[in-house]
Amino acid sequence: MNYADIINVTENSALFSYELDSAGFAVLSIDGREYKSVEAVGTGRFAVSGLEADHTYCAELSGVKLEFTTLPAPEGEELGRFALISDPHVSLKDENRKGRFFVESGALMREALEKAAALGAEFAVIPGDVTNAGTPEEYAYCKKILDTSPLPLRLLPGNHDHPEQGEWEKCFGERRWCFQKYGYTWIGIDSSSASLTSEDAAVIRKHLDAGEKLIICSHYHFFSPPRINHKPGTGLRNLQEHQELMEILQKQHGMIYAGHQNICSCAGFGNIFQLNLPQPPQFPCEWILVRVFANGFYHQAIPVNSEVLRQWSRRSSDAAAVFYNERQWKSEYRLQSFDQSNFIWKGENK
Numbered sequence: 001m002n003y004a005d006i007i008n009v010t011e012n013s014a015l016f017s018y019e020l021d022s023a024g025f026a027v028l029s030i031d032g033r034e035y036k037s038v039e040a041v042g043t044g045r046f047a048v049s050g051l052e053a054d055h056t057y058c059a060e061l062s063g064v065k066l067e068f069t070t071l072p073a074p075e076g077e078e079l080g081r082f083a084l085i086s087d088p089h090v091s092l093k094d095e096n097r098k099g100r101f102f103v104e105s106g107a108l109m110r111e112a113l114e115k116a117a118a119l120g121a122e123f124a125v126i127p128g129d130v131t132n133a134g135t136p137e138e139y140a141y142c143k144k145i146l147d148t149s150p151l152p153l154r155l156l157p158g159n160h161d162h163p164e165q166g167e168w169e170k171c172f173g174e175r176r177w178c179f180q181k182y183g184y185t186w187i188g189i190d191s192s193s194a195s196l197t198s199e200d201a202a203v204i205r206k207h208l209d210a211g212e213k214l215i216i217c218s219h220y221h222f223f224s225p226p227r228i229n230h231k232p233g234t235g236l237r238n239l240q241e242h243q244e245l246m247e248i249l250q251k252q253h254g255m256i257y258a259g260h261q262n263i264c265s266c267a268g269f270g271n272i273f274q275l276n277l278p279q280p281p282q283f284p285c286e287w288i289l290v291r292v293f294a295n296g297f298y299h300q301a302i303p304v305n306s307e308v309l310r311q312w313s314r315r316s317s318d319a320a321a322v323f324y325n326e327r328q329w330k331s332e333y334r335l336q337s338f339d340q341s342n343f344i345w346k347g348e349n350k
């Protein structure tokens with residue numbers, strides 16, 4: 001059976017991917033328009049522009065029916081844009097694993113940074129698992145790539161980075177940060193130990209008490225989204241120690257950007273919103289571009305350049321899910337629906 005999915009949708013465009021069972025030309029029909037691939041290679045993408053905002057479309061891509069609604073038109077001038085590139089797992093391994101690119105991880109990191117800069121991002125947040133094994137050799141390799149980044153970076157450590165061994169400080173400096181942008185206080189925390197540290201909790205509390213609107217970036221998520229359900233306790237493990245803070249946090253309108261699980265998921269918890277980010281080196285092989293407007297933050301999934309790589313990861317992840325009997329690698333679990341990574345966050349709710 002032919003495979004097709006929707007990678008991203010904006011207010012005026014949509015990006016489709018396909019992999020056909022056999023060689024042949026791919027055909028996309030949408031709203032009376034028809035697009036045909038130039039080559040009959042069977043794997044590729046269609047980028048459709050000029051769509052109407054806030055409009056539901058029915059498309060058919062080589063026999064697969066797809067329905068989507070474009071986002072509402074932005075209001076006013078764009079205030080800026082940034083990139084969320086999670087879990088690059090930059091590695092020196094010479095074999096890939098369970099659908100994850102290790103051999104290509106450095107190249108994919110470099111590609112994501114270059115593309116984010118080309119798309120006009122002002123900065124990129126990389127919320128952890130920057131390296132895969134946290135060895136000095138991996139840090140050196142990773143630093144070499146990040147030192148040539150064409151845009152400013154905000155890095156946070158993840159569990160794979162093993163920052164306690166000292167390489168993080170040597171290569172990347174601080175493990176946490178705080179700055180103001182777009183009317184929000186951005187707080188990057190060190191959750192590499194899967195815990196909310198008292199130091200980070202105090203910073204969050206201080207800014208909440210000051211009545212500031214927060215965007216928190218963390219490797220581990222705070223709240224367990226219903227979509228991430230392959231095993232319990234996948235987020236920060238000590239939040240019962242910070243119960244009062246969590247209650248205050250959920251009363252405030254804000255955003256949490258989290259890595260680690262890399263199952264695309266956005267959900268509200270009280271008044272705070274949380275986006276679990278995808279990763280470039282494993283299906284759906286994406287990072288997120290965010291455009292900021294007066295009426296909200298427009299999130300858009302940006303895939304790795306090669307659909308061939310993305311499809312290899314999809315097939316290899318599915319094969320691993322069967323071989324190892326580990327459902328977290330299943331492609332349909334990792335990308336449950338494109339609207340989990342393509343949406344407007346209005347500052348209050350989805």
Ligand SMILES: [Fe+2]
Binds near residue numbers: 160219260
């Ligand atoms: Fe992680």
